[in-house]
Amino acid sequence: MRSKLIALFVLPSVTVAVPFAALKVVDSRAQRSAGEALEWAEHAVVMTKLDAATADFVDQSAACTTPSGANRCPRAELARRKLDELRVESLSLSSRFGDEEAAEEKELSDAILTLMAATDEGDRRQLYEREVSPKIDRRVRQELSGSRGSLEAAGLARRRAFLASAAGMSVSALIALGLAWSILRRLTAAVRSLTDGANAVARGDWGAKLAVDSGDELNIVARAFEDMAAELQQTTVLRSDLEALVVDRTRALEQSLVELRSAQAKLLVTERMAAVGTLVSGVAHEINNPLSYVVSNLEFVKASFAAGSSEPHAETSQALAEALEGAERVRAVVQDLRVFGRSPEKAGSSLGIDALLDSVCSMARPQVRHSATIRKDYRSRRQLVGDSGRHAQVFLNLVVNAAQAMPKRALAENVITVTTRDEGPSVVIEIADNGVGIPPGDLPHVFDPFFTTKSAGEGMGLGLAISKSIVESQGGTLGVESAPQRGSLFRVVLPAAHSASESASEAPAPTRARARVVVVDDEKPLGSAIRRLLPEHEVLTYTDPFEAEAGALNDADVVLCDVMMQGMTGPELLERIRARDPEQADRVVLITGGAITEAIAGDVAACGASVLGKPFGARELRAAVARVLDASGRKHAA
Numbered sequence: 001m002r003s004k005l006i007a008l009f010v011l012p013s014v015t016v017a018v019p020f021a022a023l024k025v026v027d028s029r030a031q032r033s034a035g036e037a038l039e040w041a042e043h044a045v046v047m048t049k050l051d052a053a054t055a056d057f058v059d060q061s062a063a064c065t066t067p068s069g070a071n072r073c074p075r076a077e078l079a080r081r082k083l084d085e086l087r088v089e090s091l092s093l094s095s096r097f098g099d100e101e102a103a104e105e106k107e108l109s110d111a112i113l114t115l116m117a118a119t120d121e122g123d124r125r126q127l128y129e130r131e132v133s134p135k136i137d138r139r140v141r142q143e144l145s146g147s148r149g150s151l152e153a154a155g156l157a158r159r160r161a162f163l164a165s166a167a168g169m170s171v172s173a174l175i176a177l178g179l180a181w182s183i184l185r186r187l188t189a190a191v192r193s194l195t196d197g198a199n200a201v202a203r204g205d206w207g208a209k210l211a212v213d214s215g216d217e218l219n220i221v222a223r224a225f226e227d228m229a230a231e232l233q234q235t236t237v238l239r240s241d242l243e244a245l246v247v248d249r250t251r252a253l254e255q256s257l258v259e260l261r262s263a264q265a266k267l268l269v270t271e272r273m274a275a276v277g278t279l280v281s282g283v284a285h286e287i288n289n290p291l292s293y294v295v296s297n298l299e300f301v302k303a304s305f306a307a308g309s310s311e312p313h314a315e316t317s318q319a320l321a322e323a324l325e326g327a328e329r330v331r332a333v334v335q336d337l338r339v340f341g342r343s344p345e346k347a348g349s350s351l352g353i354d355a356l357l358d359s360v361c362s363m364a365r366p367q368v369r370h371s372a373t374i375r376k377d378y379r380s381r382r383q384l385v386g387d388s389g390r391h392a393q394v395f396l397n398l399v400v401n402a403a404q405a406m407p408k409r410a411l412a413e414n415v416i417t418v419t420t421r422d423e424g425p426s427v428v429i430e431i432a433d434n435g436v437g438i439p440p441g442d443l444p445h446v447f448d449p450f451f452t453t454k455s456a457g458e459g460m461g462l463g464l465a466i467s468k469s470i471v472e473s474q475g476g477t478l479g480v481e482s483a484p485q486r487g488s489l490f491r492v493v494l495p496a497a498h499s500a501s502e503s504a505s506e507a508p509a510p511t512r513a514r515a516r517v518v519v520v521d522d523e524k525p526l527g528s529a530i531r532r533l534l535p536e537h538e539v540l541t542y543t544d545p546f547e548a549e550a551g552a553l554n555d556a557d558v559v560l561c562d563v564m565m566q567g568m569t570g571p572e573l574l575e576r577i578r579a580r581d582p583e584q585a586d587r588v589v590l591i592t593g594g595a596i597t598e599a600i601a602g603d604v605a606a607c608g609a610s611v612l613g614k615p616f617g618a619r620e621l622r623a624a625v626a627r628v629l630d631a632s633g634r635k636h637a638a
Contacts, residue, residue, distance in 0.1 A: 034221065037150035041224040043093045044143040048231035050090050051136040053083040054112060055238045058128050062121045080116060087112050101142070108135045125246070133239070140232070141202065148198045151221070155191035159184070194222050287330050294330070297323040331615045351384040351391065351497075353420055353427060360395040361418065368403040372414035372433070380420035380427050382496040386474040391494075394467040394478075398431040398490050401463065405435035405488065426476070427496045432489040438482035446480060514538060515557035515629055520548045520573065521591065522565045530560065533618045534625065545573050553577065556587065558628045560612070563592040563604060571603035585609075587628050591616075 057079040064073035087109055094105035115127040297319035304316050361374050368374060384391060399416060406414040419430045438446060438453075445451045449465040471478040475495045482488035517534060519527045519541045527541030537558075542548035545561075545568040553559060559577070563570040570590045578585035590604060593614040604611065612624045 033150045033153040037147040038221050038224065039093075040143045040147035040150060041221055041228060043090070044140050044147065045224060045228045045231060046086060046090050046093060047136050047140050047143065048228055048235060050083070050086040050112075051133060051140075051235050052231065052238065053079065053086050054115065054128055054132050054136075055235070055242065057083045057116070058124050059242075061124060083112065083116065104135070104139060108132070108139065111135060125242075129242075140228075144198060144202050147221070147225075148195060148202070151191060151194055151198065155188060155195070159188065190222075194225070197222070198225055291330060294323045294327055327615075328617075351386065351388045353380055353382070353384050353429070354378050356384070356388055356392060357395060357418055357420070357429070360392050360399060363392075364396055364399040364403070367400050368416065371403050371406045371411070372416045373411065374399070375415055375417045377417065377419040380422050380496075382422055382427050384427060384494050385497045386494070390470045390474070394470050394492065395429070395431065397463045397467050398492075402431055402433035402435065402488070402490075405433055405437075407436055422496070423493070425496060426493050429492040429494070430489055431492075432487060434487040437484040437486050438480070438488055439484060443480065443482055447478070515625075516540065516552070516555060517558045517560065517625060518542070518548060518552055518556040519560045520545050520565070520570075521560070521562040523562070530621065533621055537625070549573065549576065553584075554581075556584070557632070558625050559584075559588045560591055560624075561588055563590050563600065569600055569603065571600065571607045571609075574607050574609055583632075587632055589624050589628060 057076070060073075060076045060079040064076045091105055091109050094102050111127065111131040115124055115132055118124045118127060300319045301316055301323075304313075357376070357378070361368075361376070364374075399418070402416045413434075415434055417430075417432045419428075419432070421428050442451075442453060447464050447468045449462060451465075468478045471492055471494065477493045479491045479493075480488060481491070514537055516538045517530075517540070519530050519539060520543075521527055521541075522543050524541070524543050527539075527543070531539040531541060540552050540556075542551065545565050561570045561573055570592075574585060574588050574590070577588060588609050589612055590607075590609050591612045591614060592604070610624065610627065612620065616624075
């Protein structure tokens with residue numbers, strides 16, 4: 001470009017000396033503008049490389065991060081050094097510009113240093129996406145804008161040079177004028193092409209080509225712009241890959257969360273079964289004691305009748321009474337155990353807190369009776385809301401823990417107190433002991449998973465952690481107060497059920513007519529026992545559900561059907577009855593011993609039939625039959 005300008009100024013006559021001087025001054029300004037455009041473009045290229053280096057450092061650090069947070073591996077260190085070199089280079093180039101640009105560059109440098117110092121992968125990615133990358137993009141666009149302005153200034157300077165030279169030239173300088181026109185036209189086209197290309201790159205058209213054929217500074221700027229566009233395109237691709245990676249990681253985390261919640265639910269069930277398992281030997285003792293004299297008395301009665309005694313005497317009546325009392329004790333133990341095996345009640349179910357705590361104390365008695373005495377102080381007049389099985393798991397764990405905290409001393413001195421009271425809209429249950437207490441240093445950690453002060457093999461430290469989780473899931477709180485050698489107090493606060501108004505009086509029992517009761521149970525002795533307990537009704541028994549369906553079911557006033565039978569379950573038979581006669585389906589009562597699968601338990605809950613739990617006595621049986629007959633409008637004999 002300089003040789004063309006020299007030829008332009010040598011050919012004219014002396015009359016163009018003054019325009020020549022003016023042209024040189026204007027051209028010097030154009031060169032400075034082009035140089036400034038080049039500096040802006042160079043800094044934009046450095047910023048683009050800085051963005052790519054930052055993304056590469058984040059990826060390499062993530063690939064090399066260990067569980068302790070260290071990321072000192074060769075690839076990460078190489079990426080770190082490259083990033084730091086580009087940061088220093090960018091900072092040094094910013095000194096060419098104004099104070100505002102230098103301040104922004106300093107903020108960007110500080111953000112990169114903060115990102116390099118971060119140890120967590122998530123923090124590094126967050127800093128890159130929210131701090132570093134946006135600042136780099138803003139700086140690149142500013143530099144593109146500055147470069148475009150400098151280029152436009154250079155073009156404007158060259159146009160002014162043309163006008164100045166044309167105004168000062170005479171007719172004798174036509175050759176120089178034509179040469180100047182030719183040179184300036186090419187320069188203008190180059191500047192226009194460079195400006196159009198820069199605008200296209202600024203709009204995101206990374207493949208735009210700058211058609212500049214000259215070998216001067218404009219060509220250098222054009223090549224710098226093309227290099228910068230290629231670097232920005234690569235950075236865009238890397239950013240898209242990073243976004244896809246973030247989406248994949250998010251989906252993986254969501255799946256892990258689902259699996260974690262499933263594992264937590266299974267752990268709750270396992271801990272509940274473990275709590276019952278620790279009491280198995282004691283429960284066996286509680287059952288075997290009454291069962292031993294139940295069997296002995298029944299054998300005595302059988303032998304008495306075998307000996308030919310026609311009239312029951314006092315000894316036989318006493319034996320039968322003792323056998324019945326022992327059977328009642330066994331039934332009570334079984335019913336207490338069933339509290340822990342129940343399926344979760346429906347939302348809003350009401351639970352009797354006194355009966356629930358009595359069952360828990362009965363279950364804990366084998367573990368407690370040799371180490372402490374349980375005192376009960378029930379003052380609450382409300383009921384609980386929620387799952388009785390999960391509540392029982394919590395209270396059983398607290399009572400057993402209290403017994404295990406007792407020192408070796410006289411049994412009367414070791415006391416566990418179970419207290420209930422109403423407090424606002426809640427029920428407060430407190431389980432206190434006067435045992436060894438909890439050391440102050442351990443107190444903040446008693447609800448931490450796997451924290452335990454017991455010896456190896458005596459527990460995993462999950463009981464209190466799971467108990468707290470259960471209470472909080474039911475909308476309550478679990479807290480503790482303790483002092484060494486003075487004992488501990490665990491306080492459970494749970495929401496109370498809304499009390500329903502009870503009827504002031506009950507109507508007298510009406511006199512009812514004889515009804516037909518059909519019993520479907522694969523245990524034939526149970527059907528015989530029900531027939532003996534309901535002499536006022538006609539009782540037909542079946543052990544085969546298909547035979548019962550083909551027999552007297554159509555004329556039955558009440559159907560007592562076992563849940564678990566061979567060939568057909570109770571809910572399945574109920575649905576077949578409902579398909580044939582919906583009204584008769586309302587007369588079905590399902591009877592169960594509780595050992596059913598989750599699927600069948602769901603069927604029982606879905607069919608809407610009333611359920612009578614085994615074992616049951618004459619009073620419970622007659623009440624269940626009376627409810628069905630009352631609902632259907634049938635009267636039966638008292």
